[in-house]
Amino acid sequence: MMRIGLSGGIGSGKSTVSTLLGNLGATVIDADQIARAVVEPGTTGLQQIQETFGEEVIADDGTLNRPALAAIVFADTDRRKELEAITHPLIGERTAQLFREAPADAIVVHDMPLLVELGQTNSYHLMVIVDVPAHVRLDRLVEQRGMTRADAEKRIAAQASDEQRREAADVLLDNSRGLAELEQAVKSLWHNRIQPYADNLQHDRPVRRPDTVQIVDPDPDWAVQARRLCRRIAHQLDAAGFTDVRIDHIGSTAVPGLPAKDVIDLQLQVTDLSVAHQEVGDRVTRTHGAEHVDSALVGCSFKAALKGAGFTGLRPNEDHAQAWAPDPDLWRKYFANGADPGRLVHLHIRQAGGPASEIALQFRDWLRADDTARDAYAHFKHATAQAHPGGTPDTKQDYVEAKEPWFAQALPKARAWAEQTGWAIEGHPLR
Template sequence: MLRVGLTGGIGAGKSVVAHRLAERGATVVDADLIAREVVAPGTPGLAAVVEEFGPGVLTPDGALDRPALGKIVFADEDRRRALNAIVHPLVGRRRQELVGAAGPDAVVVEDIPLLVENGLTAGFPLVIVVHAPEDERLRRLVEDRGMIEADALARIRAQATDEQRRAAADVWLDNSGPLADTEAAVDALWTQRLVPFEANLRTRTRAPRPPHAVIADPDPNWAEQGERLLARIRRVAGDRLIRSDHHGSTSVPGLPAKDVIDVQLVVADLDTAASVAGDLVEAGLVRLPDRWWDVDRDGVERDKVLSANADPGRAVNCHIRSVTSPTWRDALLLRDWLRAHPDAVDEYAALKRGLAAQPHSSVDEYATRKTPWINGALARADAWAAEAGWRPLP
């Protein structure tokens, strides 16, 4: 099973995307529908809302008067929090029931309007954000839903900003154009990413990668992608982690790299590493078969456990190392030394591009050819660390 979080601001057209995904075969769990269900007449949820906000939020026939309640909560942050404290736990329990009823090979899309606002993004291996510009969203709310412009704008402004949603988005779907364009984008996402992602998770298979090293220009989004991945990992691994970091070339601003996010987890021992690796399927990562090993700068082989991406849209290497291995410190030292030395970044970039352009039979061969430079760089980094008083920060 693959669980996908779907969100977007009010008026962005999230329901259009959810409907198309359902047509393609997804199991859609709609938090808005559940939210209505848990405060229907006669439910404990509605009784709790009336107790908190008074009988003025009821219609004459005893149902929830949503416009009346909306005027209260969308103008007052404290009152909105009070409503959320009642409704969100009820919605969460019902969501879990529906997800649990889906089949083992399902792509479950959880349509949650406040996914970002409520800090739920780390609970999904993939998050889709549906976007439309604010002026278009406002037009839709006023013209299509008949809302008063001031009320519509208040609801828009009460939600997450575009920047906050971008930070959470693995997939950013623009729904500001023709419906056919949006449906085509959803179809491509379903075929090229969601279906193979689910199959890879179920079969514990790493998504395919290029057989040779391909060096990409520096991407400023790599840092954000690394933090998003680490949030998912930390949620799953919990207090088994001693530390977790984005390292490797994509963690160094301005450095060309293979488009692979490398993260490093430090744990107490290799048994813990194996346990964490097995659980990371919840974060969209699958453990690679057998135990892997590193060769440290002294030529000593060091065991580690390696997990990688099941998602064909984002390559990831997750290195899980024992705290007793010196390799984890070297990985952070090299990262921080490069960050502090732009000339070394240029030197390393030239080496990487040159080696990638040479014939090589595999990515492993490319990596082996870099080893002499990396060992020399670590020697320089050691001298810098001693002079600067560098320590791997928590």
């Protein structure tokens, strides 16, 4: 199934978006509804809250006095953690059950306020954030919900910042202009991105780049998008038991200031390419004892884990062998595409420590360090795209092939730079 995480700050209108998506056909799992259900009269949840916080949080009719409890927990971080220790496991258990009960071909929207705060955004094929500036949300809480300004400010301060949510978002839905505009935006998102994405996942259909070559100006958001995608892949592989991997943003979009095709290239290094065929076990669902279900595929095949991260069309491929390592077997790899029509992504799966994986990183870092080399490559790319613009399936690859003689000269320069500078791979494998 396709999994969508839906979140937004208090007062953003997230519930409205959730309702609109449900009307369009999504299966909605509403964390707020679950949170209310697990503390209804007669539940163990309400009993534990009463024992922990006292009679003052119980209303005369035996229900939870939410304003009284909120006044306690939003004023004291330790007390809020006590509440979360009670409610999160209960909510997680119920959420996991609802995920299990959803049809295999469903588009499941997990409507949850705290996805960003809890660092649990990596389990979804798509993260949708309802975006409204904090000062607008503050006014809404005061005017529409009758909160005092001080209480509203405390609620907002206890949540993630607008910047943190935007960092996590594949899709930002602006809900500051009115219901009509929001409804149109949600319908467009559903028909143009969510439904095609879900269909691609079901049929293992990759999204390929257009036949026409188009070089665009550098976009600072490329790096943000790549980080999000890397975390998503790492999370799914880790959950499936494939932990000995490394994921990097490579290619032109990984070089600040370099024009490029609007395609995110990622490199996944594995210890052995045979992992692409590895079957580990069965599909299961894990719950982390929090207000969240991790529906990653624990013990699944490598291919299924990639599909859990939104990548399809896994297939053997190869890079052009270079003079310093002429054996073609050293340049074999696997390749997959993203299934999201809203973000073109290429995933290169290469042997760790092999010449192909190493030069991909060295070339990227050389261009990052040498402005002259970067600008020369930019000029070459523009000229080559003009000479080989593609436009048909038969001419689509002409641009790529035309660059190979240039790479045969440039890549040794990148290797020489790496040797002269004592280059080493930064960071550690993502786990």
